Amino acid sequence: MKIYVLRYGHRPGRDKRITTHVGLVARAFGAHGFILGDVIDEKVIGSIKKVMERWGGNLYIDAGVDSRKYVLEWKRRGGIVVHLTMYGLHIDDVIDEIRGLNKDILIVVGAEKVPPFFYEVADYNVAIGHQPHSEVAALAVFLDRFYMGKELHLSFPNAKLIIVPSPRGKKVKKIAEEEEGESTKD
Numbered sequence: 001m002k003i004y005v006l007r008y009g010h011r012p013g014r015d016k017r018i019t020t021h022v023g024l025v026a027r028a029f030g031a032h033g034f035i036l037g038d039v040i041d042e043k044v045i046g047s048i049k050k051v052m053e054r055w056g057g058n059l060y061i062d063a064g065v066d067s068r069k070y071v072l073e074w075k076r077r078g079g080i081v082v083h084l085t086m087y088g089l090h091i092d093d094v095i096d097e098i099r100g101l102n103k104d105i106l107i108v109v110g111a112e113k114v115p116p117f118f119y120e121v122a123d124y125n126v127a128i129g130h131q132p133h134s135e136v137a138a139l140a141v142f143l144d145r146f147y148m149g150k151e152l153h154l155s156f157p158n159a160k161l162i163i164v165p166s167p168r169g170k171k172v173k174k175i176a177e178e179e180e181g182e183s184t185k186d
């Protein structure tokens with residue numbers, strides 16, 4: 001069972017930061033793939049890869065794919081499509097059913113306006129509450145509910161850096177050199 005996130009409607013001029021955050025949440029909250037639909041934005045992809053290089057993870061990344069064709073192909077291969085939208089069914093009413101299907105899931109998140117195609121092709125239109133907020137928040141809450149909180153304990157075997165929880169300051173363990181040290185970087 002794998003979970004991919006398809007970011008639809010990315011506008012390179014204004015969405016770089018938020019789309020990067022969608023990718024980072026996908027990685028950190030247990031998704032297996034991040035797909036940037038219809039556009040290639042090297043800066044976004046580069047930022048996500050840079051985080052993976054240091055903090056680990058094997059998130060599959062692709063960009064510039066035709067979003068509509070991707071969704072249809074995903075379904076043709078037996079996966080389900082979950083479109084996150086405030087207009088959908090409340091997450092509390094569908095999350096157990098979605099988890100219980102035990103199928104590959106493609107999560108679609110939009111930017112400004114998502115065309116009717118995605119509402120119609122989705123197996124589930126899921127609302128993280130019925131108020132407008134953010135694709136980053138919506139994705140995080142969906143994955144958290146899906147994994148029932150376990151994803152926050154994920155560790156990434158290929159990480160070069162691991163955080164040592166600290167009540168104050170930043171403590172980071174460098175795995176490659178097998179030495180501990182303080183870091184001021186994010």
Ligand SMILES: C[S@@+](CC[C@H](N)C(=O)[O-])C[C@H]1O[C@@H](n2cnc3c(N)ncnc32)[C@H](O)[C@@H]1O
Pocket residue numbers: 083084085086087108109110111112113114126127128129130131132133134135136138
């Ligand atoms: C800035 S919002 C756009 C909201 C816009 N009014 C719409 O739904 O067309 C960008 C994306 O965030 C996600 N989103 C925002 N609020 C949400 C909510 N309450 N539930 C689920 N997804 C949400 C959706 O994926 C949406 O496409």
